[in-house]
Amino acid sequence: MKVFVTGATGFIGASIVRELIKDGCRVRALVRPGADLRNLQGLDLELWQGDLLDPSSLKAGIEGCEQVYHAAADYRLWSSDPSVMYRINVDGTKAVLEAALKADVQRVVYTSSVGTLGNPGNGEPGNEDTPVSFDDMVGDYKRSKFLAEREAEKFVDKGLPLIIVNPSTPVGPLDIKPTPTGKIIVDFLNRKMPAYLDTGLNLIAVEDCARGHLLAAKNGRIGRKYILGNRNLTLREIFVMLENITGLSAPKVRLPYLPILMAAYINEGMSRLTGHEPLIPLAGVQMARKFMFFDPSRAIQELDLPQTPVETALQQAVAWFGDNGYLNQRGRAS
Numbered sequence: 001m002k003v004f005v006t007g008a009t010g011f012i013g014a015s016i017v018r019e020l021i022k023d024g025c026r027v028r029a030l031v032r033p034g035a036d037l038r039n040l041q042g043l044d045l046e047l048w049q050g051d052l053l054d055p056s057s058l059k060a061g062i063e064g065c066e067q068v069y070h071a072a073a074d075y076r077l078w079s080s081d082p083s084v085m086y087r088i089n090v091d092g093t094k095a096v097l098e099a100a101l102k103a104d105v106q107r108v109v110y111t112s113s114v115g116t117l118g119n120p121g122n123g124e125p126g127n128e129d130t131p132v133s134f135d136d137m138v139g140d141y142k143r144s145k146f147l148a149e150r151e152a153e154k155f156v157d158k159g160l161p162l163i164i165v166n167p168s169t170p171v172g173p174l175d176i177k178p179t180p181t182g183k184i185i186v187d188f189l190n191r192k193m194p195a196y197l198d199t200g201l202n203l204i205a206v207e208d209c210a211r212g213h214l215l216a217a218k219n220g221r222i223g224r225k226y227i228l229g230n231r232n233l234t235l236r237e238i239f240v241m242l243e244n245i246t247g248l249s250a251p252k253v254r255l256p257y258l259p260i261l262m263a264a265y266i267n268e269g270m271s272r273l274t275g276h277e278p279l280i281p282l283a284g285v286q287m288a289r290k291f292m293f294f295d296p297s298r299a300i301q302e303l304d305l306p307q308t309p310v311e312t313a314l315q316q317a318v319a320w321f322g323d324n325g326y327l328n329q330r331g332r333a334s
Contacts (some may be wrong), residue, residue: 001024001066001067002026002028002064002065002067003020003025003026003027003067003068004028004062004067004068004069005017005027005030005068005069005071006030006052006068006070006072007027007030007070007071007111008030008031008039008040008045009029009035009038009039009177010072010073010075010151011170011174011177011178011179011182011206012071012111012167012170012206013039013071014040014214015172015210016069016071016210016214016323017043017045018207018210019041019116019207019210020069020214021059026045026046027043027045027046027277028046028061028065030057030058031047031049032049032051033049038176039176042235052072052088052091052092052093052095052096053087053088053091053092054095055098055099055294056097058096059094059099059102059103059263061099062100062103062105064104066105067107067108067109067112068105068107068108068109069109070093070096070109070110071213072088072092072142073089073113074088074089074144075141075179076108077139077141077180077284079140079282080272082168082189083228085140085144086140086144088144089141089144089147089148090147090148090151091244093110093148093151094148094151097110097152097155097162098155100160100162101159101160106295107163107217108155108160108161108162108163108325109164109213109216109217109220110149110162110163110165111164111165111167111213112145112148112149112152112166112225113140113142113166113167114126114166114167114202114227114229115123115137115146115287115292116132116145116146116149116166117130117132117166117227118130119132119135119290119291119292119293121198121289121292123199125202125293125295125306126293126295127294127295127297127298128166128225128298129166134146137164142287149164153165153223155188156223162222162223163220163223164215164223164224165212165220166226166227166228167209167212167228167229168202168203168230168292168294169181169201169202169330170203170204170206170209170313171185171204171206171290171310171314172205172207172313172315172316172317172320173316173319173325174206174320175317175321178321178326180281181201182317184235184238185314185317185321186327188239188248188251189246189248189274189322189327190328191248193239194238194254195251195253195254196235196251196253196254197254197260197288198230198234198254199234199235199287199288199289199292200233200234200237200291200292200293201235201238202230202231202292202293202294202296203229203230203231203233203310203313203314204230204231205306205308205310205313205316206313207306207308208228208305208306208307208313211305212226212228212303213287215334216299216303217240217305219302219303220302220303226303227296227298227299228299228305229296230296230307230308231292231310232291232293233310236250238314239251240312241311242318245315246318247319247320255280260280
């Protein structure tokens with residue numbers, strides 16, 4: 001089977017590519033000119049040069065493919081020009097799905113985010129049916145992904161055989177940027193995390209998240225959403241796990257929320273003036289006000305989503321960051 005994958009150079013996308021190749025699929029990966037190809041080195045696949053905002057490259061790339069995995073996204077907590085994020089995440093999604101519809105592919109899996117879903121925020125996990133609205137979205141990344149998901153739903157009504165997956169917080173190898181969560185791990189390893197906010201995340205091994213995409217294509221119901229997640233943990237619990245893995249002490253000081261929020265507002269204002277990324281992204285602090293806990297039961301029951309222990313995923317992430325030059329001397333010495 002021949003498949004087309006967007007976002008193949010990224011964290012989740014590269015893991016999807018590996019799972020597809022493992023299953024014997026022929027992969028055509030969309031890559032932009034000048035893209036960082038480290039995550040695809042040594043893999044047997046076809047690189048297709050193009051762009052999400054170039055319909056002709058998408059049309060030609062999807063031609064002859066039976067499935068499409070649209071995992072590309074602009075994932076940042078801050079941008080000097082948020083309009084770029086909306087063009088990539090919203091307009092780019094529309095362009096990919098339009099090309100897939102015209103190509104009459106058998107299945108499309110669209111990678112959304114748990115950030116688009118409803119969440120009580122008080123420690124009670126949200127699910128695919130928890131009520132949510134645009135006003136609940138914090139930051140341009142979540143807003144753009146929320147709008148993109150609504151566009152994806154419209155294509156189901158047009159007859160596109162599409163399944164939506166909503167990854168929680170994947171951790172593991174290949175996090176080259178790294179993602180905001182990966183940066184937390186790297187900062188912990190480099191002893192730059194002296195304190196923590198009282199918040200929580202749902203973690204999943206990135207390989208399980210990638211496998212969930214393939215299982216969605218195979219077992220998922222068209223038009224249905226699936227949370228690709230595993231275990232709900234407070235940030236403090238995550239640091240304790242990292243302490244047990246590395247022997248490095250977990251931060252014990254819990255920061256009060258309001259002073260950090262005020263600092264983030266000030267930092268954001270300075271970044272607007274300078275164009276430099278803030279040290280404390282406002283959207284990240286605002287998101288931390290809620291415990292981002294989710295219930296992946298639907299994906300476990302309907303897709304048979306794997307549930308690798310998150311301790312294993314964190315251990316693999318630590319090893320990968322260490323092997324790939326992300327640690328300073330203090331981190332390496334540990």
